[in-house]
Amino acid sequence: MGKLVIVGTVAFDAIETPFGKTDKILGGAATFIGLSASHFNVDAAAVSVVGGDFPQEYLDLLSNKNIDISGIEIVKEGKTFFWSGRYHNDMNSRDTLVTELNTLADFNPVVPQDYRNAEVVMLGNLHPIVQLSVLEQMEEKPKLVILDTMNFWMDCALDDLHKVINKIDVITINDEEARQLTGEYSLLVAARKIHEMGPKYVVIKKGEHGALLFNNDNVFYAPALPLEEVFDPTGAGDTFAGGFAGYIAKTGDTSFENMKNAVIYGSTLASFCVEKFGTERMQNLTEGEVHKRLLQFKQLTQFEIELA
Amino acid sequence: MGKLVIVGTVAFDAIETPFGKTDKILGGAATFIGLSASHFNVDAAAVSVVGGDFPQEYLDLLSNKNIDISGIEIVKEGKTFFWSGRYHNDMNSRDTLVTELNTLADFNPVVPQDYRNAEVVMLGNLHPIVQLSVLEQMEEKPKLVILDTMNFWMDCALDDLHKVINKIDVITINDEEARQLTGEYSLLVAARKIHEMGPKYVVIKKGEHGALLFNNDNVFYAPALPLEEVFDPTGAGDTFAGGFAGYIAKTGDTSFENMKNAVIYGSTLASFCVEKFGTERMQNLTEGEVHKRLLQFKQLTQFEIELA
Numbered sequence: 001m002g003k004l005v006i007v008g009t010v011a012f013d014a015i016e017t018p019f020g021k022t023d024k025i026l027g028g029a030a031t032f033i034g035l036s037a038s039h040f041n042v043d044a045a046a047v048s049v050v051g052g053d054f055p056q057e058y059l060d061l062l063s064n065k066n067i068d069i070s071g072i073e074i075v076k077e078g079k080t081f082f083w084s085g086r087y088h089n090d091m092n093s094r095d096t097l098v099t100e101l102n103t104l105a106d107f108n109p110v111v112p113q114d115y116r117n118a119e120v121v122m123l124g125n126l127h128p129i130v131q132l133s134v135l136e137q138m139e140e141k142p143k144l145v146i147l148d149t150m151n152f153w154m155d156c157a158l159d160d161l162h163k164v165i166n167k168i169d170v171i172t173i174n175d176e177e178a179r180q181l182t183g184e185y186s187l188l189v190a191a192r193k194i195h196e197m198g199p200k201y202v203v204i205k206k207g208e209h210g211a212l213l214f215n216n217d218n219v220f221y222a223p224a225l226p227l228e229e230v231f232d233p234t235g236a237g238d239t240f241a242g243g244f245a246g247y248i249a250k251t252g253d254t255s256f257e258n259m260k261n262a263v264i265y266g267s268t269l270a271s272f273c274v275e276k277f278g279t280e281r282m283q284n285l286t287e288g289e290v291h292k293r294l295l296q297f298k299q300l301t302q303f304e305i306e307l308a
Numbered sequence: 309m310g311k312l313v314i315v316g317t318v319a320f321d322a323i324e325t326p327f328g329k330t331d332k333i334l335g336g337a338a339t340f341i342g343l344s345a346s347h348f349n350v351d352a353a354a355v356s357v358v359g360g361d362f363p364q365e366y367l368d369l370l371s372n373k374n375i376d377i378s379g380i381e382i383v384k385e386g387k388t389f390f391w392s393g394r395y396h397n398d399m400n401s402r403d404t405l406v407t408e409l410n411t412l413a414d415f416n417p418v419v420p421q422d423y424r425n426a427e428v429v430m431l432g433n434l435h436p437i438v439q440l441s442v443l444e445q446m447e448e449k450p451k452l453v454i455l456d457t458m459n460f461w462m463d464c465a466l467d468d469l470h471k472v473i474n475k476i477d478v479i480t481i482n483d484e485e486a487r488q489l490t491g492e493y494s495l496l497v498a499a500r501k502i503h504e505m506g507p508k509y510v511v512i513k514k515g516e517h518g519a520l521l522f523n524n525d526n527v528f529y530a531p532a533l534p535l536e537e538v539f540d541p542t543g544a545g546d547t548f549a550g551g552f553a554g555y556i557a558k559t560g561d562t563s564f565e566n567m568k569n570a571v572i573y574g575s576t577l578a579s580f581c582v583e584k585f586g587t588e589r590m591q592n593l594t595e596g597e598v599h600k601r602l603l604q605f606k607q608l609t610q611f612e613i614e615l616a
Contacts, residue, residue, distance in 0.1 A: 089493075090493065185397075185398065186534075186535065186536050186537060186538075187534055188534045188535060188536050189536055189537075206517065209514065209517040209518075210517075210529075210531065212534060218607070219534055219607075219608055220607075220608060220609075220611070221518075221531035221534065221608050221609060222611075223518065223529035223531055226494075226495055226496045226520060226527055226529065227494065227496060228494055228496050228497055229494060230494075257611075257612070260611040260612075261611055261612070261613050264611055264613060265613075291615065294613060294615055295615055298613070298615065299526070299527075299528075300527055300528060300529050301528075301529060301609050301610075301611075302609075302610060303528070303530075303565075303568040303569055303572055303609075304565070304568075304569070305569050305572060305602060305606070307599065307602055307603055307606065
């Protein structure tokens with residue numbers, strides 16, 4: 001069983017969708033990644049920071065999923081990172097209403113000693129300098145480093161972003177961000193340009209249209225499961241990344257063929273995440289439900305054409 | 309070998325894309341459908357109308373692909389249907405610059421006697437009344453009737469459109485049109501509503517995001533091959549439909565499992581269509597090229613997760 005280090009926000013989210021709104025609920029990239037990766041029974045540790053206002057029950061929730069939380073710093077006198085957003089009617093776009101960095105503004109991640117030899121590192125969306133500082137703490141080169149990022153850092157910290165992109169193995173990025181990062185409309189050409197920036201593997205997330213995995217000339221396309229209703233997309237990308245990272249950590253196999261499976265697991269887990277507000281659906285997801293949906297994914301995508 | 313009746317426009321197109329522009333070139337739904345279906349060596353007949361200005365070489369081109377053209381009426385004193393459009397930079401949207409109906413305005417399709425017992429009928433995009441009149445000429449109920457349509461008929465002939473939709477087996481429609489026809493954003497719910505209108509099978513085309521095949525609770529998702537460059541999307545939807553119809557006519561098998569393969573063949577053929585202006589790429593496409601790209605499609609989509 002491989003060790004997995006997860007770095008990212010542990011946060012409060014307040015969400016408005018056409019279906020309703022929430023008060024401050026549990027959110028954050030490391031939270032969604034951790035809940036998703038926990039389905040693979042890997043030895044995972046979350047590295048993050050929260051304030052004194054963060055409820056013990058949320059920390060217990062992560063611990064109960066066997067996520068080591070010794071790397072989550074609690075700044076007693078500080079407040080927890082807070083994000084609030086409102087989704088538009090098509091659920092594909094949203095407005096940020098509030099971003100309060102709070103304790104995140106001075107976050108210096110510390111990887112617990114026991115996890116500095118982890119095989120897999122999942123760098124959730126954060127300032128690229130913070131992501132870099134985690135890599136520098138690793139005592140040996142991890143087998144696989146996965147990075148998630150977003151357009152915000154392309155706008156305001158592009159040089160730092162390029163530094164961290166150059167040091168990682170897999171980048172997960174959405175389609176519009178891949179286009180922004182490379183100036184290329186074709187995702188095939190964009191992926192090629194991102195390869196040149198460092199990452200051997202490029203995962204482009206297309207939301208309801210699925211995800212693409214590139215490794216030079218190899219391409220794999222996992223569609224998203226068509227859903228009756230997307231209730232709340234918050235955390236879907238992180239849940240995808242958590243499933244991907246968890247599956248790789250569990251199997252220890254970084255071949256392209258096995259990464260295809262990691263993408264399928266990521267997509268499967270993300271398809272649950274969007275069914276309820278925040279982490280609600282992920283908190284109580286059973287192995288049986290995941291198994292059943294994987295079968296649906298096979299039916300959705302597999303066909304039998306005999307070719308010589 | 310099954311017989312296939314193809315109804316649709318045979319036309320002149322003039323196309324502008326960011327890569328260049330054409331004079332009047334060969335176009336039309338029946339043309340693209342026919343060229344695509346011709347890859348399956350089925351006994352196909354095109355039913356259409358052109359004017360005296362239509363070059364014999366274009367008719368010969370269809371004949372040389374073993375498409376029976378006795379159902380293409382030539383109105384000597386009339387002019388051929390002409391469409392001109394300009395694609396935007398993203399190639400996903402376009403403006404129509406010119407639509408001259410010409411001989412199409414009074415088109416009364418006549419299915420050649422030899423083809424009134426065809427197993428498969430492909431109704432390309434036309435006025436729903438014209439599509440209906442073709443069905444009425446069939447001497448026995450075809451094994452499968454496939455209909456393509458567009459938003460234009462939803463805007464100006466919705467009642468007639470519903471009449472023909474009620475009489476067919478498979479509808480191919482793009483995602484925005486499926487939403488317009490049903491008032492539902494979720495494609496899963498939209499497909500269910502279209503089932504209720506008549507068609508047992510619903511194919512929703514999502515352009516660069518692939519195509520979905522629905523049969524009540526069964527769903528299949530064929531992604532589109534990621535392309536370096538989309539040179540000209542004109543005719544891609546018709547080429548998809550032609551591949552779908554041709555494969556069904558060849559195999560004579562209308563099971564859901566076989567329709568999955570029909571969708572894969574349709575997607576494969578459409579991926580060639582967009583590589584050059586108009587029909588240029590389809591005119592010279594070889595079996596070897598199709599075979600190679602089908603292998604690419606398998607690599608793109610197939611994975612091996614062992615599930616009980």
